[in-house]
Amino acid sequence: MNIIFMGPPGAGKGTQSDFIIEKYQIPHIATGDMFRAAIKNETKLGLEAKSYMDAGKLVPDEVTINIVKERLLEDDTKNGFIFDGFPRTIVQAQALDKMLKELNRDIDVVINIDVPFDVLLKRLSGRRICKVCGTSYHLEFNPPQVAGICDKCGGELYTRSDDNEESARVRLETYTNETKPLIEYYLNRGLLNEVNGLQAVDKVFIDINNIIEGIK
Ligand code: ADP
Numbered sequence: 001m002n003i004i005f006m007g008p009p010g011a012g013k014g015t016q017s018d019f020i021i022e023k024y025q026i027p028h029i030a031t032g033d034m035f036r037a038a039i040k041n042e043t044k045l046g047l048e049a050k051s052y053m054d055a056g057k058l059v060p061d062e063v064t065i066n067i068v069k070e071r072l073l074e075d076d077t078k079n080g081f082i083f084d085g086f087p088r089t090i091v092q093a094q095a096l097d098k099m100l101k102e103l104n105r106d107i108d109v110v111i112n113i114d115v116p117f118d119v120l121l122k123r124l125s126g127r128r129i130c131k132v133c134g135t136s137y138h139l140e141f142n143p144p145q146v147a148g149i150c151d152k153c154g155g156e157l158y159t160r161s162d163d164n165e166e167s168a169r170v171r172l173e174t175y176t177n178e179t180k181p182l183i184e185y186y187l188n189r190g191l192l193n194e195v196n197g198l199q200a201v202d203k204v205f206i207d208i209n210n211i212i213e214g215i216k
Pocket residue numbers: 007008009010011012013014015016123124126127128136137138139141142197198199200201204
């Protein structure tokens with residue numbers, strides 16, 4: 001099963017990906033996570049990506065497409081994958097089509113998680129992430145059992161440096177200008193499915209799961 005999760009920053013793509021990974025045992029390819037790992041490891045890629053990420057802008061297409069190309073060549077993607085945060089531009093979507101064609105694979109389903117912007121700003125400002133396993137929490141909407149500690153692995157929670165209000169506003173603007181046109185791109189390909197992301201986390205997953213089961 002080859003899945004793309006779409007939706008603005010804070011829609012719940014990472015949160016829902018965790019459920020999908022557990023249920024379908026497919027790898028999670030999140031370009032944002034890949035860039036954050038590169039920054040942590042102080043690689044050339046990390047150095048290049050950091051300034052764009054801090055400003056809420058997109059990392060250039062060529063750089064992003066190259067890391068995805070390499071990732072797709074890894075063996076664990078053969079039985080499926082879930083893309084989270086990629087593609088984010090029409091150029092990236094076209095490049096992905098080309099890569100998959102060369103690998104004789106295809107996208108099975110695109111799921112767009114829809115959430116209005118006023119709610120997204122609250123979600124981003126209250127988001128906390130586990131330093132160790134990356135699980136996403138929210139201070140108010142999805143709190144951990146013990147404040148500051150991950151329920152799953154006991155890791156320490158932190159606030160992403162780009163989850164401040166200024167950067168979040170730019171990211172939402174970037175989404176509108178560069179990523180939202182992909183909704184029509186995948187609608188035209190007959191792949192798009194919409195989910196109401198305003199529902200509780202478990203309800204959103206029920207809807208996503210129904211879509212996936214429907215196309216299996
Ligand atoms: P994305 O990966 O799309 O940027 P996340 O999965 O990290 O978004 O979710 C953003 C924030 O919203 C997190 O703090 C998360 O705990 C919270 N969240 C996710 N889904 C829901 C939901 N259905 N209702 C309320 N809060 C949610």
